[in-house]
Amino acid sequence: MTQELTVMMLTWEFPPRIIGGISPHVYHLSKSLAKNGVKVYVVTCDFPGAPQHEIVDGVEVFRIDSYKNPSPDFATWVYLMNINMQKEAAALVNRLGGEVDIFHAHDWLVANAGIGLKHVFRKPLFATIHSTEIGRRNGIHFDYERMIHETEAWLTYEAWKVICCSNYMVSHVRWAFGLPEDKLVMVPNGVNIQEYAGYKNTDLSQFRRKFASPEEKLVLFVGRLVYEKGIHVLSNALPKVLEKVNAKFVIVGNGYMKGPLSNLVKGMGLAHKFLFTGFVDDETLKNLQKCADACVVPSLFEPFGIVALEAMAAKSPVVVSDTGGLSEIVEHDVTGVKVYPENPDSLAWGITKVLLDEKYANRLKNNAYKKVLEKYDWDKISQQTKDVYEAVLNEYSKSFWA
Amino acid sequence: MRVIILSWEFPPRMVGQLAGYVKELAVQLVKKDVETHVVTYHDFLTGKYEEPEGIKTYRVTNPVRTHIGVLTWVLTLNQQVERVAANIYYNAKKQVDLVDAHDWHFIHAAVTLKKALNIPFIYSVESLEEHRSHGTNSPFNMAIKSIEWLGFYEARKVIVKSKWMQDEVVRIYKVPTNKIKVVAPKSKTWMKDVLETYKSVIGGAVPK
Numbered sequence: 001m002t003q004e005l006t007v008m009m010l011t012w013e014f015p016p017r018i019i020g021g022i023s024p025h026v027y028h029l030s031k032s033l034a035k036n037g038v039k040v041y042v043v044t045c046d047f048p049g050a051p052q053h054e055i056v057d058g059v060e061v062f063r064i065d066s067y068k069n070p071s072p073d074f075a076t077w078v079y080l081m082n083i084n085m086q087k088e089a090a091a092l093v094n095r096l097g098g099e100v101d102i103f104h105a106h107d108w109l110v111a112n113a114g115i116g117l118k119h120v121f122r123k124p125l126f127a128t129i130h131s132t133e134i135g136r137r138n139g140i141h142f143d144y145e146r147m148i149h150e151t152e153a154w155l156t157y158e159a160w161k162v163i164c165c166s167n168y169m170v171s172h173v174r175w176a177f178g179l180p181e182d183k184l185v186m187v188p189n190g191v192n193i194q195e196y197a198g199y200k201n202t203d204l205s206q207f208r209r210k211f212a213s214p215e216e217k218l219v220l221f222v223g224r225l226v227y228e229k230g231i232h233v234l235s236n237a238l239p240k241v242l243e244k245v246n247a248k249f250v251i252v253g254n255g256y257m258k259g260p261l262s263n264l265v266k267g268m269g270l271a272h273k274f275l276f277t278g279f280v281d282d283e284t285l286k287n288l289q290k291c292a293d294a295c296v297v298p299s300l301f302e303p304f305g306i307v308a309l310e311a312m313a314a315k316s317p318v319v320v321s322d323t324g325g326l327s328e329i330v331e332h333d334v335t336g337v338k339v340y341p342e343n344p345d346s347l348a349w350g351i352t353k354v355l356l357d358e359k360y361a362n363r364l365k366n367n368a369y370k371k372v373l374e375k376y377d378w379d380k381i382s383q384q385t386k387d388v389y390e391a392v393l394n395e396y397s398k399s400f401w402a
Numbered sequence: 403m404r405v406i407i408l409s410w411e412f413p414p415r416m417v418g419q420l421a422g423y424v425k426e427l428a429v430q431l432v433k434k435d436v437e438t439h440v441v442t443y444h445d446f447l448t449g450k451y452e453e454p455e456g457i458k459t460y461r462v463t464n465p466v467r468t469h470i471g472v473l474t475w476v477l478t479l480n481q482q483v484e485r486v487a488a489n490i491y492y493n494a495k496k497q498v499d500l501v502d503a504h505d506w507h508f509i510h511a512a513v514t515l516k517k518a519l520n521i522p523f524i525y526s527v528e529s530l531e532e533h534r535s536h537g538t539n540s541p542f543n544m545a546i547k548s549i550e551w552l553g554f555y556e557a558r559k560v561i562v563k564s565k566w567m568q569d570e571v572v573r574i575y576k577v578p579t580n581k582i583k584v585v586a587p588k589s590k591t592w593m594k595d596v597l598e599t600y601k602s603v604i605g606g607a608v609p610k
């Protein structure tokens with residue numbers, strides 16, 4: 001086979017459409033694969049102002065009509081959107097003369113399209129499971145959730161290989177869907193270090209003053225303000241930290257817990273130490289991550305924990321709860337501090353330790369930065385992904401579909 | 403001539419009149435030496451392949467067992483229909499002349515087979531959501547109507563069973579009249595009309 005390896009990525013979000021972590025993941029993965037000599041087509045949902053067809057950093061992107069009529073509910077919209085995605089992708093592959101070697105679907109949101117394309121073109125299907133319904137909801141309680149759970153199971157059943165971004169997710173997905181061991185592959189998520197470069201040369205003190213006074217240590221939280229992110233653990237740790245060190249907690253993100261939490265800190269008389277910024281633009285976020293004295297990730301459930309990785313790339317010391325993907329990203333006392341999940345005393349201890357011992361904090365962030373370079377570089381990750389693609393195509397070439 | 407018929411009901415699973423009609427259609431097609439494949443739904447006869455009266459019959463079930471309504475059920479069933487139809491296509495050395503899709507349920511599969519494998523399809527109308535839902539326009543009804551619209555738009559020909567239905571399809575979906583063929587089920591020329599319509603899409607002589 002002299003032609004290059006060709007992959008069609010199916011994803012419901014791709015920049016500029018950004019809803020969660022799948023969008024940046026697919027963007028960086030596709031871009032790095034293209035750099036590594038893989039021809040990548042991305043089929044994704046449309047977005048106001050974004051063209052139907054464009055080439056982004058060597059990746060050919062097609063945006064489909066994502067079904068604009070009112071829908072009975074989110075899941076039904078997903079299935080309806082999949083009709084459009086599947087038919088447009090089918091027409092595209094047909095135009096290309098069937099020259100697509102692999103279909104790669106990201107989460108259940110594109111399960112139908114991926115499965116249908118696999119069968120009509122008889123090509124291997126990959127699935128990356130970024131998160132699960134049973135994990136997001138902490139169990140399956142209603143038919144609606146069960147339907148999504150079973151759609152996820154169906155996708156993993158039809159996939160040749162299932163990719164997860166952490167060992168934690170590999171074992172979670174194996175448990176949730178009863179998958180055989182050899183079907184699962186761990187390829188970590190990555191972070192783009194270049195985006196955080198230039199840190200030493202830029203003076204951020206003016207910028208920092210908008211969020212905290214110079215004598216205050218800046219403690220940063222980035223995430224949706226929802227229960228599973230453990231933001232309530234952080235607010236309870238606040239007075240315990242302030243007993244030892246003068247600090248300002250900066251909370252980036254939105255969610256249903258914003259109201260109750262802001263009442264809680266007001267009740268403590270500490271509203272001036274707990275700043276809600278809401279959503280911020282990309283540049284502000286990166287600058288905050290660069291000038292934070294500690295970045296905290298107090299999640300209760302976390303499939304991967306990309307914000308911890310971003311903080312590490314931004315050379316900010318991290319304090320994370322010892323759970324899910326975070327347990328793997330951070331090595332305690334070496335690349336960060338791990339604390340007990342859902343334990344404000346433990347979290348306050350971790351934050352205080354990093355804020356008070358500058359030598360310790362410096363050691364952690366330097367080690368963390370090295371770790372990111374070594375393990376979470378997109379170039380290396382895309383090479384690992386390409387290796388898995390090639391291994392599967394080798395198996396496929398011996399099948400009766402080839 | 404090799405034809406794949408898609409229908410969500412087929413004996414022994416009878417929901418309404420469609421099952422009986424599709425069965426009779428398949429029987430008559432086989433008599434005219436048309437290689438007739440029927441892909442349909444059945445829960446506990448899943449995966450079973452039979453050839454009752456020469457009709458190559460395939461039954462699929464839904465891999466997603468829990469549903470919140472008929473719409474999500476139909477939408478996840480289509481990939482199974484695509485899988486079986488693609489198997490027929492590849493086993494027949496990529497020679498399938500036509501897909502005949504009955505009602506909206508498997509339009510989605512018919513469209514994908516057309517776009518992916520260049521198999522033209524006919525949309526055979528038994529009933530329309532407009533009449534079934536008495537003009538209700540909830541998001542649920544709108545979704546089914548949008549699937550019907552997709553079927554009319556992508557089909558090479560539309561078969562209806564009465565002049566009244568032809569007028570309704572023109573009125574509701576603005577389909578050009580000459581795209582719609584009236585084929586009355588009980589008439590003497592029924593089979594001849596069906597085959598002529600098939601041939602108008604595929605080309606070639608009408609079987610005797």
